[in-house]
Amino acid sequence: MYSLKELYKIGNGPSSSHTMGPKKAALYFLDKYPDCDKYIVYLYGSLALTGKGHLTDYIISKTIPNVEIIFDYKTEVKHPNTLIIEGYKNGLIIGKNTFYSIGGGNIKIEGKQEKIKKEIYKENSFYQIKEYLKLHNLNLVEYVNAHESIDSYLNNVLEVMQKALKEGLSKSGILPGKLKVKRKSKDIYFSNAITKLPYDKDLRKIMAYAYAVSEENASGGEVVTSPTCGACGVLPAVIMYFKEKYNTSIKEEIDGLKVAGIIGNIVSYNASISGAYAGCQAEVGTATSMAASYAAYILKGDILAIERAAEIALEHNLGLTCDPVEGYVQIPCIERNAMGALRAIDAAILATYLNAKEAKISFDTVVSTMLETGISLPRSLKETSEGGLAKNYKEDENA
Ligand code: SF4
Secondary structure: OOOHHHOOOEEEOOOHHHHHHHHHHHHHHHHHOOOOOEEEEEEOHHHHHOOOOOOHHHHHHHHOOOEEEEEOOOOOOOOOOEEEEEEEEOOEEEEEEEEEEEEOOEEEEOOOOOOOOOOOOOOOOHHHHHHHHHHHOOOHHHHHHHHOOOHHHHHHHHHHHHHHHHHHHHOOOEOOOOOOOEOOHHHHHOOOOOOOOOOHHHHHHHHHHHHHHHHHHHOOOEEEOOOOOOOOOHHHHHHHHHHHHHOOOHHHHHHHHHHHHHHHHHHHHHOOOOHHHHOHHHOHHHHHHHHHHHHHHHOOOOHHHHHHHHHHHHHOOOOOOEOOHHHOOOOOHHHHHHHHHHHHHHHHHHHHHOOHHHOOOOHHHHHHHHHHHHHHOOHHHEOOOOOHHHHHOOOOOOO
16 A cells, blocks of 8 residues: 555645536646647546546646646546646647546646555554554554554644634535525534533534534635545534543654554555545545544554444445535535534444444445445446435435
8 A cells, every 4th residue: 555645745735627627637747748839638527527526627727727628528538537638839739638536636648657656564454454464463553663653644634624614614605606605604514503412512613623624624615535536524513522631742742643644545455435426435434434434543443443433434325416506515525524524423433432443344344335236326426416416415404
């Protein structure tokens, strides 16, 4: 598996696959063909169908000068996030590349021998990691430390997460786009509404934090892919909750990010973290699983409790579809991040009560099931805005 830097990327929202990936493709092409007097970018699949709401055209036109962007809704493509860039000089085409935006801001270039990304970790499954830990008498944090020096990078990741959370909580108003969705994090945080639940205040804060980061993402703010932009609110909400509740130190937070990063890495390597490829189970499902492992680690869970928490969290997101209304990373995405953060903590608590040694389903089994489920989901429910809530949404239903 690759460095955790490949998983936790710092960039601008609202979508790692629809803004960060295409921006990377555009920069690659510009670098290769800097002298063109005209560029044409063709967007296919999910990039065409949800590109406007996800600001794909905005980020491309900001990156490439003299660019024409064509949304091709009809041509069938083999990867759901395909874009082709052509470069012209004096009316003649001088360069052309096909790119696939594969999730988490990563791209593949057709016909190009993939730059062999260095595999930092030889173990590619939770089972293999457990065996390694047993053999070398290590815990998960020590396992990461033995493979890469990443503390200062993760410290930066933490800072960006916390900044996005604070920024989001400080703002009111309407999010960009035609849905006119109101920012709600501040309202939730300061709400006077009281339920009879004794832990009401805790839940309210966790939700407000997830809203805050997701609202920053939806408005193009700087966030961390954890594992994607669309799902970037879950993990920071859980981190902030533990910071306030248990006064976690920066070292504990960095170590918790390592644990959560290994979980995200296993999903990314063996399945997918792309909503267009496997639905929202791959994005918010994975984020919930990562955050559950973080919570289990902070609650002093051992390797089996961490695995169980991550497994429970992902298992109960299986089948989760991706149906963003009008293509914006707002409905159902923002609320879903809040639910993911709550479920992450629930999963860690449940894992604490259960005897992890008696688990019948491993984390690896859930990951492969998630991939199979994702492949089986219809295209309409994989970030095309052709099905689900995106299809049934009525603008003035609750006006
Ligand atoms: S529904 Fe989930 S996967 Fe789809 S855009 Fe929203 S957050 Fe991303």
